Structures are given as structure tokens and as C-alpha cells.
Amino acid sequence: MRRYALIILLLASFSGYAQSTINNYKYVVIPERFNFSREDNQYGLNTVAKSLLEEKGFTVYFDNSEIPRELAGNRCNALNADVVQKKGLFVTNLTLLLKDCKGNVIFKSKEGKSREKEFAASYNLALRDAFTSLNDVPYAYDGTTAEAPQQAVAPTVAPAPVPAPANTPAPAVAETKEAAGTLYAQPTANGFQLIDTSPKKVLTLLKTSVQDYFIADNDASHGIVLKKNGDWYFEYYKDNKLISEKLLIKF
Secondary structure (H helix, E strand, O other), X not given: OHHHHHHHHHHHHHHHHHOOOHHHOOEEEEOOOOOOOOOOOHHHHHHHHHHHHHHHOOEEEEOOOOOOHHHHOXXXXXXXXXXXXXXXXXXXXXXXXXXXXXXXXXXXXXXXXXXXXXXXXXXXXXXXXXXXXXXXXXXXXXXXXXXXXXXXXXXXXXXXXXXXXXXXXXXXXXXXXXXXXXXXXXXXXXXXXXXXXXXXXXXXXXXXXXXXXXXXXXXXOEEEEEEEOOEEEEEEEEOOEEEEEEEEEXX
16 A cells, blocks of 8 residues: 555656646746856857747846846746757757756757857857757746745844836947948858958858847957847947947948
């Protein structure tokens, strides 16, 4: 009889675990820097991961941004995204992990691979390859709210009021630079390279799933090129300051 009770208990445990899916979560929190990266948002990977998760239907926040009250009061209402790298010779291997607040893996992607020689292109293609696993998993938030972890509170001390954070983080203020000259776009396998009149390559652009939005690299800085109000801008961080450099591009 004791053996049967143990079996039933184990089956119930496995059943409870199986019920935890990505559909139980509305939010995903993503770090500004993955463990294998040397700088925040290196090669634009964190921005790309955020965009791809939003395309799937999640509401996504960086771990250093302001978050809604529902999530601030209980971080267990969010999945934590991570991307891990497996070392390989002449190949980039990346895997997407979505974990709950206790570290349990709720979703693990396939190992995304790329053999591109250029680092920025290779990491971005491997990340996108890993994310294709999400296409095979239907997602629709089912309204689940995680139970908040219990905390000991002294009965004689009233909790201090906490101001509610804004639902949407304010955009960063950028230092704007004017265009240095006209650049000419030459198509590549995954985007464009911009050259000046020398001719000299100035920027490498990699296509994303968003129109008029490119991952950009000029060897010295990694960032994005995007179109705002009809004009092109190269945005990147330098010495912890956001720089928005206007570009004149002829496609």
C-alpha cells in the first residue's frame, strides 16, 4: 500500500511539472548582457532576443528597466530568458533557455548554429536559428498568476509605501551627430555594407525581422541602424552614453 501511495505521489509531481508551460507566463525578463558576452548588448544580441520574444507574443523587459506593478510585486510572474554558448571550432552554437523564478527550465531551444566568419553575423544567425524552435510551440497567455512567495513581516511595523513604476520605460536621451558624408549601400548575403567615396567600408548592416532596422557594426562600435522620421541613424553606446549618428545612405 505504501508503494502505491509513493507512485501516486510521484505521478502527481510529474503532472504538476508538465502543466508548467510558456502559456502560463505573460512576461519575460531578459538580461542586458549574456554570460558569454564581453559588453552589454554585444552584437545587438539582447535587442534581437527581445524583439523575437515580443514577436512570439510575450511582454518583454530588460532586467535593468522599470517594470509594471504586477511583475514588480511578484517576479515569479515572469520567465527569465538566457542564451548559453557551447564552444565549437569554426562554428557558433547558441541555445535559448526560458526559466521560471526558481530556475526550472520551462523551454529549451535547439542548438542554433552558424559558420559565418564575421562574429556579429555568426552570433546573430546562430541566435535566430535557436529561436526557430519557438515556432514549433504555440503560445497564448492563459491568464495564470503565480503565487507570490511568502515573506516574514514584523507585525508591529507597517510596510513603507512603494511608488508604482511606469508601465513603459522612457527612451534614452541620445547625443546626436550630423552626417559626415554620403554612404553607398552594397548588398551582401545578410544585409548591406556601406562604403564612402574612397571607397572604404564604413558600416556593416545585418537585416532583422523589422523593416528599416538593422544590426550595425563599424569594428569600433556595435549598435543598430534605423529609420526615424525619414532619416537614417546609427545608434550605439560609447562610454555609457547613447550616440545617435545621422547617416546619408544611397541604396
